[in-house]
Amino acid sequence: MAAAERRSLTFTLSSVMINLASDTGSIEDLRAGVAWATRLLHDGEAPAALVAQARYNRANGLAGIFAAEEAGSREPGAAGWPSPA
Secondary structure, eight states, rough: OOHHHHHHHHHHHHHHHHHHHHHHOHHHHHHHHHHHHHHHOOOTSHHHHHHHHHHHHHHHHHHHHHHHHHHHTTTTSTTTTTOOO
């Protein structure tokens, strides 16, 4: 597989993984999508347009992780949840 094809597939994989993980609230899967997007950011030969799209994916994934962690911390019984007095 050519490097350009691999980059394109990595980007698509990060997009799909982040979107599906956001729908299910899976922090582990969001982290995987973020990792694939981050991989493109460290690829010195990725085209500028793909890098910009990877930044967008990474930001969406990180926002999803934050939202999922915040939602989890608000559930009764979660760490930091006020206990009944």
